[in-house]
Amino acid sequence: MAKHTITMTINGEQVTAEVDSRLLLVHFIRENLDLTGTHIGCDTSNCGACTILLNGQSIKSCTYLAVRADGAEITTIEGLAADGTNHPLQKAFHDQHGLHCGFCTPGMILRSVDLLKNNPNPTEEEIRWGISGNLCRCTGYNNIVKSIQQAAKEMQNESESV
Amino acid sequence: MIPANFTYHKASSVQDAIALSQKLGEEAKYMSGGHSLLPMMKLRFATPEHIIDISKIDGLSYIKEEGEILRIGALTTQSEMEYNTLLRRDYPIFMDAIKLTADPSVRNAGTIGGNIAHGDAANDQPALMLAMRATIIAEGTEGQKVIPIDDFFHGFYMTALEPSDVLVEIQLPKKKKGSGGAYHKVERKVGDYATAGVAVHVVLDDSGICQEIGIGLTNVSAAPMRLDRGEAVLKGKKITDDLIAQVGTIASEDSEPTSDLRGSEAYKRSILNTITQRMIRLAIERAQH
Structure with missing residues (x-):
């Protein structure tokens, strides 16, 4: 099983991790980073519960490989009020x-x-x-x-x- | 759902992608936006051993007119097309289609090249490419290939691309006086694949005679389909209500839809008749402005 070292910025913090090729970004966010505000609904890119911002654009993280987010800047719901004030x-x-x-x-x-x-x-x-x-x-x-x-x-x- | 095991490779250039593909063999698949391929992998409809990520290749995302040609880089996303001022102003057929393709978040990832290279008759762009008579540019082991759209779609998920070929550019005739296009699909819900869809592109001369006509159909045949007999009815003629009605009937007769969850064969043939007529009228209206 191929492993890849990836680095990305999530909600302003830099994260480095080793992931399998097939790990989905939503699982990486929820299970590796414990950021469970990003939900899994349909798991088929229909429902949008897993929507995050990747380099400022909304994407469905259930249909995106974690390894492809190497170098990206990601915002999840936890990062939106990072300074304590609601967006x-x-x-x-x-x-x-x-x-x-x-x-x-x-x-x-x-x-x-x-x-x-x-x-x-x-x-x-x-x-x-x-x-x-x-x-x-x-x-x-x-x-x-x-x-x-x-x-x-x-x-x-x-x-x-x- | 997690896809079956595979090994991920990132291509840094088109040549790098081709070299990786050659090295890894037929069990390797290119991935661009990934919104057709990855869902198939999650469902185990596709189980490639290697994924070659071509989405990070620089220089394949652009929309520009050069001479008489509109060039669209294969990695241009549907969102980039949606917000492109040139396409918005001169190529409304793309706005028709993109608005009905999946949803904004999927369009942020999905690319025009992937939409075409996937070879799926349910995708929207293939019908537009047929209607506008696109030329597909690919790079392969033996250099560049120039593939007219009528030689591109071979069958169910089958295209003229060899396993190592990378689709790099789509070329379309530039908007000119008297040209216009339109697309519509009937869908069960927003963002669904088409129950049936029709793309029409016309070029009219000053006296309103149809110089060129292209009609492409979505999701009513194994491969994206050109309505040859319908085009022949209109070409070289002043397009009348009677001729439009004839072409609508031809669309319902010549298409090859099958009954499924989206509707019965008879229903699909019936709506094709209607959509075809409406899109011919809309394309003509746009050509006259």
């Missing part, structure tokens, strides 16, 4: 009741970070297309959309006042 998206999901059971929430939020980076002022339709790869079985999505709208507004205000 505007985290705050908005709280304010707008954007979650019930919370299983989809980490993936939904990280996907939304990427969405708002590419499109800071999305329409409702663009938000719905933007989270089309992230399934929620509780909320019916309405409050998730409202959360993302609130965060978009707050993040725009923030960037204007800077």
Whole structure:
């Protein structure tokens, strides 16, 4: 079984580890690093529960080999409020009741970070297309959309006042 | 689900990838975005002994017009295409397709080269390539290969690529006056593979006569399929409602769909008729603007 030494930055911290070729990134994050905020849902790249940011882009970590993330910068939900202050998206999901059971929430939020980076002022339709790869079985999505709208507004205000 | 054991190799260049492939033999597979191959490996539909990662090769991600050709580097991701200003402005057929391909996170990883090289008739890009009459550029042990799209798809997951060949570039005719394209697929849910899909590309002259026509079909045959008989009906003619209706009927007759979870054979033939007609109309509308 081939082993590879990989180094990556996760939530601002550098991590070096030895991994098998076939280890999936989501297992590396959850089992090797104990960062269990990244969930495994469908395991087939449909549901988005395992969504993380890899070099700033949302990807489904169940369909990505850990070894391919060598040299990458990764953000998981644990890294979003690393300084102790909730990210505007985290705050908005709280304010707008954007979650019930919370299983989809980490993936939904990280996907939304990427969405708002590419499109800071999305329409409702663009938000719905933007989270089309992230399934929620509780909320019916309405409050998730409202959360993302609130965060978009707050993040725009923030960037204007800077 | 964890894929069966294999050994990972990272290629640093196209030549490095070809050398690795030659050394490792037929049990080695190239991986670019990995969003077709890795799911198959997790399900044990594919069990390669070696994976050669070509996604880290520099210089294969670009979109540019040169002369009369639009060149797209094989490692360009679907997201890079989606946000590309040139494609957004002049090639709306790509926006039609990309919006319906998987979802944004998958598109951040998936590449156009992988979508085509996989040889899956369910993927969306092959129909576009057929409609626009792409030329596929590959590098292999004996140098560069230039493969017209009609010689590329050989059958179920079978293409003209030899095991060591790396698809490096897609070449398409540049947008010109009177050209337009459109794509649509019916899907059960957002991001699903097509129940059936149709890509149409037309070139009209000033008097509205159809100079060139390409029609590609998604997921209604073992290999991505060109609707030859439908194209012959339109080529050289002023496209009328009657001709469009004829081509819709031909699409439902000449396609080879099978009944599955996405729908019965009869349903697929029926929607193909409708989508084909709509996409011909939309392509013409775009060609006239």
